[in-house]
Amino acid sequence: MEVLYKQQDKQKYFKHYMSFLEKKQLPLSYHPYIIKYFHLIAKPIEDKSFVVIENQQCVGICYCPIYEINGKKHISNNGGYTPIPIGENERITKHLFNLLDEIAIQTSCSSIRLYVDSQYSTQFINQRMMSDTENMLLLKKYGYIDTSSINTIADLTLPQEEMRKRLRKSYKPLINSYMKKSCYSIHKITQSNPNKDIHDQYVHFHHLCSGRKTRSDESFEIQYQMLLDGFATLFGLCYNKDFIGFCYFFHHFHYVTYHSGADDPKYEGSKIPIYHLILWNAFCDFHKMGYVSCNMSQPSNFSVLQGFGDYSDEKQINIASFKRGVGGGLLLLFEGLNILIKNA
Structure with a gap:
């Protein structure tokens, strides 16, 4: 099993990364366009993203940006949450999470903040990828505190x-x-x-x-x-x-x-x-x-504080209400926080 970091060979990395993206038909949160877009808004101090290759095929991907906030490093999306690593099977997924932990320790990160894309965990029967129970257990299984919130999704089926x-x-x-x-x-x-x-x-x-x-x-x-x-x-x-x-x-x-x-x-x-x-x-x-679906994204809150640290002002609450009014349904947005005590 080979681990290829983006910084080692970008061309080879993207070749394998895109092949996995296409094979799994993953949502836009994993697409290089979206990643590039967020990096323009706030550039990470390091990008430790990697792919795992087995038998010359990409079997897992992990987007791993590192941001410094208030003097502390975090594997996150500028203090927010970044999409979970995706593996071909449970064995590969476990390896991805273990590597992510190692990167966090080596780079002295205080926390890892991950979320399960609502469209990857979609609750539409004919397109279901993962069940709610699987989503919750996946993050808890690897030591993440459940900090889930809610999201607004329009069912286009x-x-x-x-x-x-x-x-x-x-x-x-x-x-x-x-x-x-x-x-x-x-x-x-x-x-x-x-x-x-x-x-x-x-x-x-x-x-x-x-x-x-x-x-x-x-x-x-x-x-x-x-x-x-x-x-x-x-x-x-x-x-x-x-x-x-x-x-x-x-x-x-x-x-x-x-x-x-x-x-x-x-x-x-x-x-x-x-x-x-x-x-x-x-x-x-x-x-x-x-x-199949339209992710209407944040804000989705009913109140000022929804879940763990998910704050909204009155304007954002009104926007969330409008989204529900035009047909957006509420889904759990599975988020997990892994605090590295030694570096916190």
């Missing part, structure tokens, strides 16, 4: 009428009434009809909504490159032929992730249900294309 029933009661007539008006239209930008000007308008709205530039130009460039490569779709709402709002989605294999939304602030207070219209139309479109 349901018939469209059933999806409609999951809309909040007040949202159904709202969406219907506006979609009947000829002055509103939904536009879909994909790999087959890319438009940099429209993408740039989304970026402009993003800056306007935030009141400032919140992330690097490179992060937006990655989004557009993902669109060009078929991993992203941009939906926009037009009012009288002018765009007034956008939603960016990432997708791979069976899975969709709602990544980002932005709208023209001058329509704030207009009562136009910008995101209701875009998300509902996007869900219907992804449903027709055969996608």
Whole structure:
């Protein structure tokens, strides 16, 4: 059994890593595009990611970024949680977790913070990868404290009428009434009809909504490159032929992730249900294309504190409520914390 670290031979590493990703059809949280995106937001001080090779085949992967926070090192996503190592079988998985522990000790890390991607642990019967019990036991088995929270996932396998029933009661007539008006239209930008000007308008709205530039130009460039490569779709709402709002989605294999939304602030207070219209139309479109689920991500909280250290302010709680209103269902987000006492 060979362990190949990314820093040893990047080309060989990515060859094996991508072959495993394709074979297992893992969610976007494992894709190099997403990893690169997060590294642009906050670059780790070290990247100890590795693959395990047996009989010339990749049998396991482990994404292992190390961040320094308040003078302490952590294997984490900038203080948050990073996806669990994935092995071909239980023997390989055990080896991956053991290697992860060794890396943490060698690099004087205070903790390892892992989560099970909600779409990898999906509760949809025909696509089930791991059961809830398996998720919980996997992290506890290797010494992790259960710090699980909740996540919001839209089930795209349901018939469209059933999806409609999951809309909040007040949202159904709202969406219907506006979609009947000829002055509103939904536009879909994909790999087959890319438009940099429209993408740039989304970026402009993003800056306007935030009141400032919140992330690097490179992060937006990655989004557009993902669109060009078929991993992203941009939906926009037009009012009288002018765009007034956008939603960016990432997708791979069976899975969709709602990544980002932005709208023209001058329509704030207009009562136009910008995101209701875009998300509902996007869900219907992804449903027709055969996608299984849409991860609506954080925030998903009902209250200020949900689970272990998962804080939300009033704005985030309202966003979480909106996500549930447009058809997002709640799933457990399995998270685990391994504290290395000697380094804590």
